[in-house]
Amino acid sequence: MSNNFKPVTHVIFDMDGLLLDTERIYTQITQMISDRFGKAYTWELKQSLMGFTGKDAAQKLVEGIGLPITPEEYIKESHVLYDQYFPTANLLPGVEKLVRHLNKHNIPIAVATSSGKEPMALKTQKHTELFKLFEPIVCASSDPEITHGKPDPSIFLVTASRFKPPVKPEQCLVFEDAPNGVKAGVAAGMQVVMVPDPRVSPELREGAALVLETLEQFKPEDFGLPPYSD
Incomplete structure (x- = not known):
């Protein structure tokens, strides 16, 4: 195990853009709505919104793009498209192997997502x-215990408290793709492995214990977890 990392016993995964290829779908849907008004959804705006919960994200998105609709109208319109496109979401590379490996070795795993x-x-x-x-x-968007979205650490602290039995933050390893998620994990007192979009700038990767291109590169033994046998 690397001297840079501390051993963990529990693993918490973000979902969008980390387990599932849904960030691409979010971008596609947002641009479809923006196109109706001749507006562009930029990477810079998208990056700043990653990790925000539904209502907060909609408010900032409508303002950031300059859409002539209310956040509530945006949410209603986007949800119609979500129903159509979300069920097509695929797993990202390395996800199934890692998740099944951890489960096989009885490592408790959780999902902590900003989604409802x-x-x-x-x-x-x-x-x-x-x-x-x-x-x-x-x-987070449906959970009464979580009043603030990422980068607030509450989502990860609540998740740690819901393992059976509950665990201390330092026992948890977080996997995240978004800068706000990394900040939340670090603020919660957890080590964070970041698997960012390649367009995420170097300064927004700071704070992560480890940065990978895909989950396929992850070595469980680096954090005291059982190594892959193959």
């Missing part, structure tokens, strides 16, 4: 068996 329960159900339709392996699954 209904979008979560849509996104995971093709992967219900895999997502049954996670306990707990915390959906």
